[in-house]
Amino acid sequence: MEDEPGAEPTIPVGVGVGVGVGPWPGGPDAWPDDPRYDRQLLADGDRRNVVDAYRYWTMDAIVADLDARRHAFHVAIENWQHDMNIGSIVRSANAFAAAEVHIIGRRRWNRRGAMVTDRYQHVRHHEDVAAFAAWADAAGIPVLAIDNVDGAQPVDSADIPERCVLLFGQEGPGLSPEALAAASGRVEITQYGSTRSINASAAAAVVMYEWCRRWATPR
Structure with missing residues:
Protein backbone atom coordinates (compact mmCIF):
# COMPACT_ATOMS: atom_id res chain seq x y z
CA MET A 1 0.00 0.00 0.00
CA GLU A 2 1.33 3.41 -0.97
CA ASP A 3 0.37 6.43 1.11
CA GLU A 4 0.30 10.09 0.23
CA PRO A 5 2.00 12.59 2.55
CA GLY A 6 -0.09 13.26 5.63
CA ALA A 7 -2.13 10.09 5.25
CA GLU A 8 -1.09 8.69 8.62
CA PRO A 9 -3.22 9.20 11.73
CA THR A 10 -2.14 11.81 14.27
CA ILE A 11 -1.49 9.00 16.78
CA PRO A 12 0.71 6.33 15.13
CA VAL A 13 -0.06 2.66 15.36
CA GLY A 14 1.12 1.38 18.73
CA VAL A 15 0.80 4.74 20.48
CA GLY A 16 -2.30 4.72 22.68
CA VAL A 17 -4.05 7.11 25.00
CA GLY A 18 -1.81 6.05 27.89
CA VAL A 19 1.28 7.39 26.11
CA GLY A 20 2.40 10.99 26.37
CA VAL A 21 0.83 13.60 28.62
CA GLY A 22 -2.67 14.78 29.39
CA PRO A 23 -4.00 18.35 29.33
CA TRP A 24 -1.77 21.05 30.82
CA PRO A 25 -2.32 21.12 34.59
CA GLY A 26 -4.29 24.06 35.90
CA GLY A 27 -6.37 24.75 32.82
CA ALA A 68 18.60 24.86 14.05
CA ARG A 69 20.60 21.80 15.08
CA ARG A 70 20.36 19.15 12.36
CA HIS A 71 23.54 17.23 11.69
CA ALA A 72 25.75 17.58 8.63
CA PHE A 73 25.06 14.16 7.14
CA HIS A 74 22.37 13.34 4.59
CA VAL A 75 20.73 9.99 3.88
CA ALA A 76 19.85 8.78 0.38
CA ILE A 77 17.86 5.70 -0.62
CA GLU A 78 17.24 4.15 -4.00
CA ASN A 79 13.54 3.40 -4.57
CA TRP A 80 13.16 1.36 -7.74
CA GLN A 81 11.12 -1.54 -6.35
CA HIS A 82 9.12 0.26 -3.64
CA ASP A 83 11.30 -0.93 -0.78
CA MET A 84 9.24 -1.28 2.41
CA ASN A 85 12.26 -0.25 4.49
CA ILE A 86 12.20 3.37 3.39
CA GLY A 87 9.76 4.47 6.07
CA SER A 88 11.92 2.93 8.79
CA ILE A 89 15.02 4.60 7.34
CA VAL A 90 13.25 7.98 7.42
CA ARG A 91 12.30 7.32 11.04
CA SER A 92 15.93 6.60 11.93
CA ALA A 93 17.08 9.68 10.01
CA ASN A 94 14.77 11.76 12.18
CA ALA A 95 16.03 10.06 15.35
CA PHE A 96 19.64 10.85 14.45
CA ALA A 97 18.79 14.38 13.18
CA ALA A 98 19.92 13.91 9.58
CA ALA A 99 20.03 17.07 7.51
CA GLU A 100 17.82 15.61 4.81
CA VAL A 101 16.59 12.35 3.31
CA HIS A 102 16.84 11.86 -0.45
CA ILE A 103 14.57 9.42 -2.30
CA ILE A 104 16.06 8.35 -5.65
CA GLY A 105 13.72 6.84 -8.22
CA ARG A 106 10.03 6.39 -7.49
CA ARG A 107 8.49 9.40 -5.80
CA ARG A 108 5.89 7.41 -3.89
CA TRP A 109 6.91 5.34 -0.90
CA ASN A 110 5.10 3.64 1.97
CA ARG A 111 5.10 6.08 4.86
CA ARG A 112 3.67 3.81 7.54
CA GLY A 113 7.12 2.70 8.69
CA ALA A 114 8.05 6.34 9.27
CA MET A 115 5.48 6.53 12.11
CA VAL A 116 4.69 10.15 11.21
CA THR A 117 8.35 11.24 11.60
CA ASP A 118 8.40 12.33 7.93
CA ARG A 119 6.42 15.37 9.10
CA TYR A 120 9.50 16.51 11.01
CA GLN A 121 12.16 15.33 8.55
CA HIS A 122 13.04 17.07 5.28
CA VAL A 123 12.65 14.67 2.35
CA ARG A 124 13.79 15.47 -1.20
CA HIS A 125 13.07 13.48 -4.36
CA HIS A 126 15.46 12.86 -7.27
CA GLU A 127 14.21 11.35 -10.50
CA ASP A 128 17.26 9.14 -10.97
CA VAL A 129 20.85 8.62 -9.84
CA ALA A 130 22.14 11.19 -12.33
CA ALA A 131 19.91 13.90 -10.85
CA PHE A 132 20.97 12.95 -7.32
CA ALA A 133 24.66 12.92 -8.27
CA ALA A 134 24.29 16.35 -9.87
CA TRP A 135 22.75 17.70 -6.65
CA ALA A 136 25.53 16.22 -4.48
CA ASP A 137 28.21 17.58 -6.81
CA ALA A 138 26.68 21.06 -6.82
CA ALA A 139 26.40 20.98 -3.03
CA GLY A 140 30.00 19.78 -2.69
CA ILE A 141 28.95 16.83 -0.51
CA PRO A 142 30.79 13.48 -0.91
CA VAL A 143 28.64 10.38 -1.36
CA LEU A 144 29.41 7.17 0.55
CA ALA A 145 27.89 3.98 -0.82
CA ILE A 146 26.84 1.67 2.03
CA ASP A 147 27.01 -1.87 0.67
CA ASN A 148 29.09 -5.00 1.13
CA VAL A 149 30.79 -4.82 -2.25
CA ASP A 150 34.38 -5.04 -3.43
CA GLY A 151 36.50 -2.22 -2.11
CA ALA A 152 34.20 -1.37 0.80
CA GLN A 153 35.86 -0.38 4.08
CA PRO A 154 34.54 -1.57 7.48
CA VAL A 155 32.27 1.07 9.00
CA ASP A 156 34.19 1.20 12.28
CA SER A 157 37.44 2.19 10.54
CA ALA A 158 36.23 3.79 7.29
CA ASP A 159 36.74 7.48 6.58
CA ILE A 160 33.31 9.01 7.22
CA PRO A 161 33.55 12.80 6.88
CA GLU A 162 31.36 15.08 8.94
CA ARG A 163 29.61 16.41 5.83
CA CYS A 164 28.53 13.54 3.61
CA VAL A 165 25.65 11.59 2.09
CA LEU A 166 25.10 8.01 3.25
CA LEU A 167 23.67 6.19 0.23
CA PHE A 168 21.69 2.98 0.78
CA GLY A 169 20.32 0.48 -1.70
CA GLN A 170 17.21 -1.66 -1.65
CA GLU A 171 16.62 -4.83 0.28
CA GLY A 172 17.98 -7.70 -1.82
CA PRO A 173 19.66 -6.13 -4.86
CA GLY A 174 21.54 -3.46 -2.89
CA LEU A 175 22.87 -0.42 -4.70
CA SER A 176 22.62 -0.15 -8.47
CA PRO A 177 25.81 0.06 -10.59
CA GLU A 178 24.95 3.70 -11.32
CA ALA A 179 24.73 4.52 -7.61
CA LEU A 180 28.03 2.80 -6.86
CA ALA A 181 29.67 4.75 -9.66
CA ALA A 182 28.34 8.04 -8.23
CA ALA A 183 29.94 7.40 -4.83
CA SER A 184 33.41 8.55 -3.86
CA GLY A 185 33.74 5.90 -1.14
CA ARG A 186 32.31 2.53 -0.13
CA VAL A 187 31.49 1.39 3.39
CA GLU A 188 30.29 -1.97 4.70
CA ILE A 189 29.04 -3.20 8.07
CA THR A 190 31.17 -5.93 9.61
CA GLN A 191 29.09 -9.07 10.22
CA TYR A 192 29.76 -12.20 12.20
CA GLY A 193 27.00 -14.63 11.24
CA SER A 194 26.11 -16.75 8.23
CA THR A 195 24.01 -14.34 6.16
CA ARG A 196 25.54 -12.13 3.50
CA SER A 197 23.62 -8.98 4.42
CA ILE A 198 21.42 -7.41 7.05
CA ASN A 199 18.09 -5.63 6.73
CA ALA A 200 18.42 -2.31 4.89
CA SER A 201 16.76 -0.23 7.60
CA ALA A 202 18.91 -1.88 10.28
CA ALA A 203 22.03 -1.15 8.23
CA ALA A 204 21.00 2.48 7.87
CA ALA A 205 20.55 2.85 11.63
CA VAL A 206 23.96 1.29 12.31
CA VAL A 207 25.79 3.68 10.00
CA MET A 208 23.88 6.75 11.19
CA TYR A 209 24.75 5.85 14.76
CA GLU A 210 28.41 5.46 13.80
CA TRP A 211 28.33 8.94 12.27
CA CYS A 212 26.79 10.34 15.47
CA ARG A 213 29.32 8.49 17.63
CA ARG A 214 32.10 10.31 15.82
CA TRP A 215 30.64 13.72 15.17
CA ALA A 216 27.54 14.46 17.24
CA THR A 217 27.43 16.45 20.46
CA PRO A 218 25.25 14.71 23.06
CA ARG A 219 21.93 16.49 23.48
Missing part, protein backbone atom coordinates in the same frame (compact mmCIF):
# COMPACT_ATOMS: atom_id res chain seq x y z
CA PRO A 28 -6.16 27.67 30.35
CA ASP A 29 -5.23 30.18 33.06
CA ALA A 30 -1.98 28.23 33.64
CA TRP A 31 -1.02 27.81 29.97
CA PRO A 32 2.49 29.04 29.08
CA ASP A 33 2.71 32.30 27.17
CA ASP A 34 4.92 30.90 24.44
CA PRO A 35 4.02 30.82 20.70
CA ARG A 36 5.68 27.42 20.33
CA TYR A 37 2.89 25.78 22.30
CA ASP A 38 -0.22 24.44 20.56
CA ARG A 39 -3.38 25.53 22.37
CA GLN A 40 -5.31 22.46 21.24
CA LEU A 41 -2.62 20.16 22.62
CA LEU A 42 -2.53 22.12 25.86
CA ALA A 43 -6.27 21.58 26.18
CA ASP A 44 -6.49 17.95 25.09
CA GLY A 45 -3.06 16.52 25.94
CA ASP A 46 -0.17 15.47 23.71
CA ARG A 47 -0.09 11.79 22.73
CA ARG A 48 2.36 12.17 19.85
CA ASN A 49 5.55 10.17 19.51
CA VAL A 50 7.87 13.05 20.42
CA VAL A 51 10.53 13.54 23.10
CA ASP A 52 9.43 15.24 26.30
CA ALA A 53 11.19 18.49 25.37
CA TYR A 54 8.69 18.92 22.52
CA ARG A 55 5.52 18.13 24.45
CA TYR A 56 2.67 20.51 23.53
CA TRP A 57 4.76 22.22 20.84
CA THR A 58 3.29 22.87 17.40
CA MET A 59 4.70 20.81 14.54
CA ASP A 60 6.15 23.95 12.92
CA ALA A 61 7.93 24.86 16.14
CA ILE A 62 9.45 21.39 16.42
CA VAL A 63 10.68 21.47 12.81
CA ALA A 64 12.17 24.94 13.33
CA ASP A 65 14.02 23.77 16.43
CA LEU A 66 15.31 20.69 14.62
CA ASP A 67 16.42 22.84 11.69
Whole structure:
Protein backbone atom coordinates (compact mmCIF):
# COMPACT_ATOMS: atom_id res chain seq x y z
CA MET A 1 0.00 0.00 0.00
CA GLU A 2 1.33 3.41 -0.97
CA ASP A 3 0.37 6.43 1.11
CA GLU A 4 0.30 10.09 0.23
CA PRO A 5 2.00 12.59 2.55
CA GLY A 6 -0.09 13.26 5.63
CA ALA A 7 -2.13 10.09 5.25
CA GLU A 8 -1.09 8.69 8.62
CA PRO A 9 -3.22 9.20 11.73
CA THR A 10 -2.14 11.81 14.27
CA ILE A 11 -1.49 9.00 16.78
CA PRO A 12 0.71 6.33 15.13
CA VAL A 13 -0.06 2.66 15.36
CA GLY A 14 1.12 1.38 18.73
CA VAL A 15 0.80 4.74 20.48
CA GLY A 16 -2.30 4.72 22.68
CA VAL A 17 -4.05 7.11 25.00
CA GLY A 18 -1.81 6.05 27.89
CA VAL A 19 1.28 7.39 26.11
CA GLY A 20 2.40 10.99 26.37
CA VAL A 21 0.83 13.60 28.62
CA GLY A 22 -2.67 14.78 29.39
CA PRO A 23 -4.00 18.35 29.33
CA TRP A 24 -1.77 21.05 30.82
CA PRO A 25 -2.32 21.12 34.59
CA GLY A 26 -4.29 24.06 35.90
CA GLY A 27 -6.37 24.75 32.82
CA PRO A 28 -6.16 27.67 30.35
CA ASP A 29 -5.23 30.18 33.06
CA ALA A 30 -1.98 28.23 33.64
CA TRP A 31 -1.02 27.81 29.97
CA PRO A 32 2.49 29.04 29.08
CA ASP A 33 2.71 32.30 27.17
CA ASP A 34 4.92 30.90 24.44
CA PRO A 35 4.02 30.82 20.70
CA ARG A 36 5.68 27.42 20.33
CA TYR A 37 2.89 25.78 22.30
CA ASP A 38 -0.22 24.44 20.56
CA ARG A 39 -3.38 25.53 22.37
CA GLN A 40 -5.31 22.46 21.24
CA LEU A 41 -2.62 20.16 22.62
CA LEU A 42 -2.53 22.12 25.86
CA ALA A 43 -6.27 21.58 26.18
CA ASP A 44 -6.49 17.95 25.09
CA GLY A 45 -3.06 16.52 25.94
CA ASP A 46 -0.17 15.47 23.71
CA ARG A 47 -0.09 11.79 22.73
CA ARG A 48 2.36 12.17 19.85
CA ASN A 49 5.55 10.17 19.51
CA VAL A 50 7.87 13.05 20.42
CA VAL A 51 10.53 13.54 23.10
CA ASP A 52 9.43 15.24 26.30
CA ALA A 53 11.19 18.49 25.37
CA TYR A 54 8.69 18.92 22.52
CA ARG A 55 5.52 18.13 24.45
CA TYR A 56 2.67 20.51 23.53
CA TRP A 57 4.76 22.22 20.84
CA THR A 58 3.29 22.87 17.40
CA MET A 59 4.70 20.81 14.54
CA ASP A 60 6.15 23.95 12.92
CA ALA A 61 7.93 24.86 16.14
CA ILE A 62 9.45 21.39 16.42
CA VAL A 63 10.68 21.47 12.81
CA ALA A 64 12.17 24.94 13.33
CA ASP A 65 14.02 23.77 16.43
CA LEU A 66 15.31 20.69 14.62
CA ASP A 67 16.42 22.84 11.69
CA ALA A 68 18.60 24.86 14.05
CA ARG A 69 20.60 21.80 15.08
CA ARG A 70 20.36 19.15 12.36
CA HIS A 71 23.54 17.23 11.69
CA ALA A 72 25.75 17.58 8.63
CA PHE A 73 25.06 14.16 7.14
CA HIS A 74 22.37 13.34 4.59
CA VAL A 75 20.73 9.99 3.88
CA ALA A 76 19.85 8.78 0.38
CA ILE A 77 17.86 5.70 -0.62
CA GLU A 78 17.24 4.15 -4.00
CA ASN A 79 13.54 3.40 -4.57
CA TRP A 80 13.16 1.36 -7.74
CA GLN A 81 11.12 -1.54 -6.35
CA HIS A 82 9.12 0.26 -3.64
CA ASP A 83 11.30 -0.93 -0.78
CA MET A 84 9.24 -1.28 2.41
CA ASN A 85 12.26 -0.25 4.49
CA ILE A 86 12.20 3.37 3.39
CA GLY A 87 9.76 4.47 6.07
CA SER A 88 11.92 2.93 8.79
CA ILE A 89 15.02 4.60 7.34
CA VAL A 90 13.25 7.98 7.42
CA ARG A 91 12.30 7.32 11.04
CA SER A 92 15.93 6.60 11.93
CA ALA A 93 17.08 9.68 10.01
CA ASN A 94 14.77 11.76 12.18
CA ALA A 95 16.03 10.06 15.35
CA PHE A 96 19.64 10.85 14.45
CA ALA A 97 18.79 14.38 13.18
CA ALA A 98 19.92 13.91 9.58
CA ALA A 99 20.03 17.07 7.51
CA GLU A 100 17.82 15.61 4.81
CA VAL A 101 16.59 12.35 3.31
CA HIS A 102 16.84 11.86 -0.45
CA ILE A 103 14.57 9.42 -2.30
CA ILE A 104 16.06 8.35 -5.65
CA GLY A 105 13.72 6.84 -8.22
CA ARG A 106 10.03 6.39 -7.49
CA ARG A 107 8.49 9.40 -5.80
CA ARG A 108 5.89 7.41 -3.89
CA TRP A 109 6.91 5.34 -0.90
CA ASN A 110 5.10 3.64 1.97
CA ARG A 111 5.10 6.08 4.86
CA ARG A 112 3.67 3.81 7.54
CA GLY A 113 7.12 2.70 8.69
CA ALA A 114 8.05 6.34 9.27
CA MET A 115 5.48 6.53 12.11
CA VAL A 116 4.69 10.15 11.21
CA THR A 117 8.35 11.24 11.60
CA ASP A 118 8.40 12.33 7.93
CA ARG A 119 6.42 15.37 9.10
CA TYR A 120 9.50 16.51 11.01
CA GLN A 121 12.16 15.33 8.55
CA HIS A 122 13.04 17.07 5.28
CA VAL A 123 12.65 14.67 2.35
CA ARG A 124 13.79 15.47 -1.20
CA HIS A 125 13.07 13.48 -4.36
CA HIS A 126 15.46 12.86 -7.27
CA GLU A 127 14.21 11.35 -10.50
CA ASP A 128 17.26 9.14 -10.97
CA VAL A 129 20.85 8.62 -9.84
CA ALA A 130 22.14 11.19 -12.33
CA ALA A 131 19.91 13.90 -10.85
CA PHE A 132 20.97 12.95 -7.32
CA ALA A 133 24.66 12.92 -8.27
CA ALA A 134 24.29 16.35 -9.87
CA TRP A 135 22.75 17.70 -6.65
CA ALA A 136 25.53 16.22 -4.48
CA ASP A 137 28.21 17.58 -6.81
CA ALA A 138 26.68 21.06 -6.82
CA ALA A 139 26.40 20.98 -3.03
CA GLY A 140 30.00 19.78 -2.69
CA ILE A 141 28.95 16.83 -0.51
CA PRO A 142 30.79 13.48 -0.91
CA VAL A 143 28.64 10.38 -1.36
CA LEU A 144 29.41 7.17 0.55
CA ALA A 145 27.89 3.98 -0.82
CA ILE A 146 26.84 1.67 2.03
CA ASP A 147 27.01 -1.87 0.67
CA ASN A 148 29.09 -5.00 1.13
CA VAL A 149 30.79 -4.82 -2.25
CA ASP A 150 34.38 -5.04 -3.43
CA GLY A 151 36.50 -2.22 -2.11
CA ALA A 152 34.20 -1.37 0.80
CA GLN A 153 35.86 -0.38 4.08
CA PRO A 154 34.54 -1.57 7.48
CA VAL A 155 32.27 1.07 9.00
CA ASP A 156 34.19 1.20 12.28
CA SER A 157 37.44 2.19 10.54
CA ALA A 158 36.23 3.79 7.29
CA ASP A 159 36.74 7.48 6.58
CA ILE A 160 33.31 9.01 7.22
CA PRO A 161 33.55 12.80 6.88
CA GLU A 162 31.36 15.08 8.94
CA ARG A 163 29.61 16.41 5.83
CA CYS A 164 28.53 13.54 3.61
CA VAL A 165 25.65 11.59 2.09
CA LEU A 166 25.10 8.01 3.25
CA LEU A 167 23.67 6.19 0.23
CA PHE A 168 21.69 2.98 0.78
CA GLY A 169 20.32 0.48 -1.70
CA GLN A 170 17.21 -1.66 -1.65
CA GLU A 171 16.62 -4.83 0.28
CA GLY A 172 17.98 -7.70 -1.82
CA PRO A 173 19.66 -6.13 -4.86
CA GLY A 174 21.54 -3.46 -2.89
CA LEU A 175 22.87 -0.42 -4.70
CA SER A 176 22.62 -0.15 -8.47
CA PRO A 177 25.81 0.06 -10.59
CA GLU A 178 24.95 3.70 -11.32
CA ALA A 179 24.73 4.52 -7.61
CA LEU A 180 28.03 2.80 -6.86
CA ALA A 181 29.67 4.75 -9.66
CA ALA A 182 28.34 8.04 -8.23
CA ALA A 183 29.94 7.40 -4.83
CA SER A 184 33.41 8.55 -3.86
CA GLY A 185 33.74 5.90 -1.14
CA ARG A 186 32.31 2.53 -0.13
CA VAL A 187 31.49 1.39 3.39
CA GLU A 188 30.29 -1.97 4.70
CA ILE A 189 29.04 -3.20 8.07
CA THR A 190 31.17 -5.93 9.61
CA GLN A 191 29.09 -9.07 10.22
CA TYR A 192 29.76 -12.20 12.20
CA GLY A 193 27.00 -14.63 11.24
CA SER A 194 26.11 -16.75 8.23
CA THR A 195 24.01 -14.34 6.16
CA ARG A 196 25.54 -12.13 3.50
CA SER A 197 23.62 -8.98 4.42
CA ILE A 198 21.42 -7.41 7.05
CA ASN A 199 18.09 -5.63 6.73
CA ALA A 200 18.42 -2.31 4.89
CA SER A 201 16.76 -0.23 7.60
CA ALA A 202 18.91 -1.88 10.28
CA ALA A 203 22.03 -1.15 8.23
CA ALA A 204 21.00 2.48 7.87
CA ALA A 205 20.55 2.85 11.63
CA VAL A 206 23.96 1.29 12.31
CA VAL A 207 25.79 3.68 10.00
CA MET A 208 23.88 6.75 11.19
CA TYR A 209 24.75 5.85 14.76
CA GLU A 210 28.41 5.46 13.80
CA TRP A 211 28.33 8.94 12.27
CA CYS A 212 26.79 10.34 15.47
CA ARG A 213 29.32 8.49 17.63
CA ARG A 214 32.10 10.31 15.82
CA TRP A 215 30.64 13.72 15.17
CA ALA A 216 27.54 14.46 17.24
CA THR A 217 27.43 16.45 20.46
CA PRO A 218 25.25 14.71 23.06
CA ARG A 219 21.93 16.49 23.48
